[in-house]
Amino acid sequence: MALILCLETATTNCSVGLAKDGKLLALKEDNSKNYSHAEKLHIFINVVLKEAGFSTRDLDAIAISKGPGSYTGLRIGVSSAKGLCYSLDIPLISVPTLDLLAAKLRGDQGIIISMLDARRMEVYSAVYDSGLKQIRDTKAQVLDEFAFAEYLEKSKVHFIGNGVAKFEEVCKHPNAVFHTQQYPSAKEMVEIAELKHQKSDTEDVAYFEPYYLKDFIAG
Numbered sequence: 001m002a003l004i005l006c007l008e009t010a011t012t013n014c015s016v017g018l019a020k021d022g023k024l025l026a027l028k029e030d031n032s033k034n035y036s037h038a039e040k041l042h043i044f045i046n047v048v049l050k051e052a053g054f055s056t057r058d059l060d061a062i063a064i065s066k067g068p069g070s071y072t073g074l075r076i077g078v079s080s081a082k083g084l085c086y087s088l089d090i091p092l093i094s095v096p097t098l099d100l101l102a103a104k105l106r107g108d109q110g111i112i113i114s115m116l117d118a119r120r121m122e123v124y125s126a127v128y129d130s131g132l133k134q135i136r137d138t139k140a141q142v143l144d145e146f147a148f149a150e151y152l153e154k155s156k157v158h159f160i161g162n163g164v165a166k167f168e169e170v171c172k173h174p175n176a177v178f179h180t181q182q183y184p185s186a187k188e189m190v191e192i193a194e195l196k197h198q199k200s201d202t203e204d205v206a207y208f209e210p211y212y213l214k215d216f217i218a219g
Contacts (some may be wrong), residue, residue: 002060002197005084006186009037009077011116011162017186018052019059022194025052027187030123035127037076045080058091061202063193064190065184066094066212068124068138069116074210078170082205087197091202095192096211098126098138101161106132110177111155115163116184123163124213127151140214145170146163158193 001021008015008029014037015029026048030036049055062090064081067074087090109130115123121143127136141147143166151157152173159167160179168178196202 001193003026003058004061004063004093004190004193005010005048005056006044006063006189007041007077007081008065008097008184008186008187009073010065010067011073011183012036012070012184013185014040014044015184015186016053017192018031018048018054018191020052020074021137021196024190026189027185029185035073035206037073039144041076041080049141054151055069056084056088059084059088059194061091061093063093063095063189063196064142065097065100065186065189066141066208069097069184070211071212074212078208078210084207085205091197092127092205092208093108093193093196093201094203095189095196096126096138097184098124098161098194099128099132099134100188101182102126102128102132103188104182104185105158105160105179108156108158108184110175111154112158113133113151113161115159115165115167117161117163118214121166123161123167125163138211138213141158143167143170145172146184147171149173 061086
């Protein structure tokens with residue numbers, strides 16, 4: 001059982017949660033159109049700690065969304081998490097970003113496909129069964145009308161994430177259910193982080209890097 005600070009910065013949603021024993025105590029997030037992580041992340045950390053009546057000295061671990069996602073967002077989140085872990089001498093827990101999206105649909109029947117917007121008609125995606133077990137590796141892929149056909153022909157498929165809107169434009173399959181404009185949140189990180197902490201499934205703070213999936217291209 002632990003007090004865990006959860007940070008989600010992989011998309012435009014700057015999200016901070018504080019959880020104790022796997023239960024969310026406080027949540028603060030902002031999903032503005034522009035990335036606000038550099039300005040708001042540490043403010044949000046202070047807000048949730050104060051709201052729940054704790055300080056950083058009470059923390060047992062830091063959990064971070066590890067990607068894929070925005071290069072800038074991931075760098076800010078991971079740097080902040082590592083800095084806190086170093087200064088407080090506590091473990092770092094990482095959670096795949098696409099797992100957090102899938103967890104929003106816990107209990108829904110059918111296949112779940114999490115997708116985050118990349119660029120143009122490309123997305124980062126991962127495929128899960130109804131029990132949230134990942135059944136296809138995370139990939140960067142270009143969308144067309146035939147994408148995910150092998151799953152759509154077999155059962156209902158729930159698509160979730162900020163990359164869904166552009167797939168909805170080309171996919172007209174009756175088995176497709178679109179959950180558009182959904183963003184990963186620290187809220188869904190709570191249970192996963194607690195289970196990882198119980199198993200001591202943590203990262204090497206010195207060497208941990210975000211999971212970018214693709215090389216950075218300056219634009």
